[in-house]
Amino acid sequence: GAVVSQHPSWVICKSGTSVKIECRSLDFQATTMFWYRQFPKQSLMLMATSNEGSKATYEQGVEKDKFLINHASLTLSTLTVTSAHPEDSSFYICSAINGPVDGYTFGSGTRLTVV
Amino acid sequence: RKEVEQDPGPFNVPEGATVAFNCTYSNSASQSFFWYRQDCRKEPKLLMSVYSSGNEDGRFTAQLNRASQYISLLIRDSKLSDSATYLCVVTTRGNEKLTFGTGTRLTIIP
Numbered sequence: 001g002a003v004v005s006q007h008p009s010w011v012i013c014k015s016g017t018s019v020k021i022e023c024r025s026l027d028f029q030a031t032t033m034f035w036y037r038q039f040p041k042q043s044l045m046l047m048a049t050s051n052e053g054s055k056a057t058y059e060q061g062v063e064k065d066k067f068l069i070n071h072a073s074l075t076l077s078t079l080t081v082t083s084a085h086p087e088d089s090s091f092y093i094c095s096a097i098n099g100p101v102d103g104y105t106f107g108s109g110t111r112l113t114v115v
Numbered sequence: 116r117k118e119v120e121q122d123p124g125p126f127n128v129p130e131g132a133t134v135a136f137n138c139t140y141s142n143s144a145s146q147s148f149f150w151y152r153q154d155c156r157k158e159p160k161l162l163m164s165v166y167s168s169g170n171e172d173g174r175f176t177a178q179l180n181r182a183s184q185y186i187s188l189l190i191r192d193s194k195l196s197d198s199a200t201y202l203c204v205v206t207t208r209g210n211e212k213l214t215f216g217t218g219t220r221l222t223i224i225p
Contacts, residue, residue: 042217043202046213105161
């Protein structure tokens with residue numbers, strides 16, 4: 001089946017630094033990638049929708065200058081958390097659509113801890 | 116009001132029991148409906164889609180009531196491996212993004 005490879009699986013960074021998370025669709029072209037964030041004991045909340053070759057659409061309350069999304073190719077989308085703070089510590093996960101049959105494919109998630 | 120609401124849980128049930136989850140959605144334009152399961156610190160995985168006619172996949176049965184904007188999931192003969200968080204998920208007509216419910220934690224007790 002379709003696979004979305006997400007890296008890194010976990011990362012610990014110092015407050016004020018930036019972290020880049022990558023999601024690659026391995027055997028299909030992901031024209032649209034969704035980025036979610038999940039805090040402990042909460043559900044997944046959509047942060048933004050990225051489309052290949054165009055600017056991402058951010059959900060209300062998500063700072064686009066803090067969470068930079070790049071979707072430069074049909075197989076790669078990246079999320080960069082800039083100037084990370086402890087409150088950005090969360091589980092970040094991407095998802096792409098692989099047609100009407102396979103539906104949505106999720107990356108394995110990135111657990112970010114900012115210290 | 117949250118767009119997708121679920122039983123708060125947690126549900127702790129003995130192995131072999133039947134357990135039912137409920138979910139309501141507020142947007143009448145919701146178009147597609149799913150149940151996902153999520154294991155701790157893992158990505159969600161599709162359990163089944165939900166159709167108005169109801170659908171069954173082995174021990175799992177899902178129902179959709181569009182008039183009441185209500186979705187259910189029934190698990191029969193529960194196994195230890197069913198322990199997970201179950202997420203009710205909807206999409207809206209004309210929009211491909213998934214909206215997740217808060218999830219219900221299920222623990223099957225030996």
